[in-house]
Amino acid sequence: MISPPFSAPPTARSALHQKNLVDTVLSLFFAGTETSGTTLSFGFLLLLKNPDVLEKIQAEVDRVIGEHCLPALEDQAKMPYTNAVIHEVQRFNDIFPFSIPHSVIKDTHFRGYYLPKDTTVYCILSSALKDPHHFEKPDASYPGHLLDxxxxxxxxxxxxxxxxxxxxxxxxxxxxxxxxxxxTSMLQNSLGPPKALEDIDLTPKTEGLGRVCPPFQVCFLPHGGG
Ligand code: HEM
Structure with missing residues (x-):
């Protein structure tokens, strides 16, 4: 039983009210759809630009899943190359370079710096994702980063x-x-770029704190189709 009712206005004592419910649902939809959609778009763009990677990932999709079955989560364990490519797409495209802003809830001393209460802080995810000590070619897309x-x-x-x-x-x-x-389900089709490789531009667009994929065209053809 929820008390006071959800429709009640915000009070200092309860977070259970209509505005919080709507904000939370919206956050979930935004956080859970834009992010995955942007990552997938970047993934296809990178595969178009790197036909050798596309060929290898498609060979793994053909071998493990085949043309006629739907992919299942259990297939992941048998598809190390695909897994590495997905992670590398995320690393290379780095869609939230500064994550999202947070603030310190009390006066804080951190590595010789003094951060007064309520100071906004950003965690620079790029500094890890593009760290040359851990990634051989930090500014290139290279699935080998995530393979032994x-x-x-x-x-x-x-x-x-x-x-x-x-x-x-x-x-x-x-x-x-x-x-x-x-x-993987989309790679059960053949895909190809409608334009020359050198004309495919990987430069992301910046929107607020995030990076989004530039618009591009891609052709999907059933295997063996023309
Ligand atoms: C490729 C996909 C995704 C990426 C790269 C991503 C990345 C992030 C990052 C960097 C944050 C900020 C963490 C912080 O500093 O507080 C975040 C927060 C969040 N993400 Fe994701 N996310 C992805 C997919 C999803 C999905 C599928 C959901 C599911 C609904 C989701 C729900 C959330 C929520 C609710 C928050 C806010 C958490 C909080 O403030 O406590 N995200 N995400």
Whole structure:
């Protein structure tokens, strides 16, 4: 039983009111759709620009899932290359370079700096995602960053596109499930760029704190189709 009712105006004592409910649902939709959609768009753009990567990931999709079955989450464990590409798309495109703003809730001393209560702080995710000590080619898209010498998927500790610690994305596992299922089911088709590789521009657009994918065109053809 919820008391006071959801429709009651905000009070200092309760967070259970209509405005908070609407704001929370909107946050969930925004946080959970734009992010995965943007990452998928960047993924397809990168695959168009890198036909060798596209060929390898499609070979894995053909081998493990085939043309006629729907992908299932259990397939992920058998698809290290696909997994590495998905993670590399996130690392390279770095859609929230500064995560989202937070503020310190009390006067804080941190590594020689004094941060008075309510100071806004940003966690620079890029500094980890593009760290040359952990990624051989930090400014290139290179799935080998997330594979070991035997071709097994290896997640790095500095892979933090969902941020880290207490200020973490609410649903990293849902995001990864979505990215895997959408990407692999779409790669059961052949895809190709309608324009020359050198004309494909990977430069992201900046919108607020995030990076979004530039518009592009892609052709999907059923396997063996013309
Ligand atoms: C590729 C996909 C995604 C990326 C890169 C991503 C990244 C992030 C980042 C960096 C934050 C900020 C963390 C912070 O500093 O507080 C965040 C917060 C959040 N994310 Fe995600 N996210 C993704 C998908 C999702 C999905 C699928 C959901 C599910 C509904 C989701 C729900 C949320 C929510 C509710 C927050 C706010 C958490 C809070 O303030 O406590 N995200 N996400």
């Amino acid at each position: 010498a035997e071709g097994n998927f290896r997640k790095q500790e500095v892979f933090i596109p969902f941020s880290m610690g207490k200020c973490l994305c609410l649903d990293e596992s849902l995001a990864h499930a979505e990215l895997f299922l959408f990407l």
